[in-house]
Amino acid sequence: MLAVSIAYILAFFLTHYLFYPLQLKIIPEFDSLANLLYLPHGVRVLAAWLLGWRSVVAIAAGAFVSQNLLFEQPIWDFNFFGVFFIGIVVAPLAFSLLKFAKFDASAREENPPCWQCVMVVGIFASLLNALLANLVLGTLTIDFLGYLVGDVSGLFFLVLILMLVFRQMRAWGY
Numbered sequence: 619m620l621a622v623s624i625a626y627i628l629a630f631f632l633t634h635y636l637f638y639p640l641q642l643k644i645i646p647e648f649d650s651l652a653n654l655l656y657l658p659h660g661v662r663v664l665a666a667w668l669l670g671w672r673s674v675v676a677i678a679a680g681a682f683v684s685q686n687l688l689f690e691q692p693i694w695d696f697n698f699f700g701v702f703f704i705g706i707v708v709a710p711l712a713f714s715l716l717k718f719a720k721f722d723a724s725a726r727e728e729n730p731p732c733w734q735c736v737m738v739v740g741i742f743a744s745l746l747n748a749l750l751a752n753l754v755l756g757t758l759t760i761d762f763l764g765y766l767v768g769d770v771s772g773l774f775f776l777v778l779i780l781m782l783v784f785r786q787m788r789a790w791g792y
Contacts (some may be wrong), residue, residue: 619676622665626680629657633772634688650757652764658684658705659747659769660776663740666709668725677706700754704747712743733777740792741778 637655641648658681666674685702694749713724716739723735748765755761 619669619672622661622669622673623678623680623683626658626661626665626677627659627684629772629776630688632686632763633657643659648764650761650764652761653768654764654771655775656765656768656772657776658772659709659740659744660773662705662709662777663712663736663743663773664780666713666743667723667736667739670713670724671710673710674706681706691706697755701751704750704754708747708750709740709743712739712746716742733781736777737773740773741770744773 633653633656637657638653641654645654661680662673662677665676669676673728680703685698721735721738723732723739725731744766749761749768751757751765752762
């Protein structure tokens with residue numbers, strides 16, 4: 619669980635201090651706080667895929683540290699807590715809702731990873747996240763679209779990296 623929190627913190631800081639400044643330089647007219655490559659969503663979805671609802675505990679510490687350092691707001695601030703809570707529960711909630719709808723993409727030993735299934739759940743989780751975060755923050759449609767694009771692109775980027783790493787590991791005989 620410590621590894622998940624560390625991965626979340628690293629993804630958050632890469633996103634905020636590397637990708638977001640690049641986004642501002644490349645697309646200065648995009649007037650939103652949304653990151654168009656939001657790696658933490660990928661960590662959330664992959665953690666929920668592997669850990670299920672236990673990912674909430676694994677993500678919580680990393681999400682709290684990341685948001686607290688960046689926004690410097692107390693946990694009892696409604697917007698801070700709302701976005702924090704949504705962020706840590708949205709991925710396992712998406713897996714659970716889709717499993718209830720007979721689309722089970724959970725990681726199981728007997729099945730090989732289905733990256734396309736993880737992407738489908740991640741897109742659904744992103745829709746939930748963008749909708750709920752916009753409701754809590756009262757932001758505009760552009761923010762909704764920005765959250766959606768950022769979450770999906772962040773998940774896609776991490777899944778692509780993992781696929782390449784696993785492929786290379788197989789080539790090396792691991």
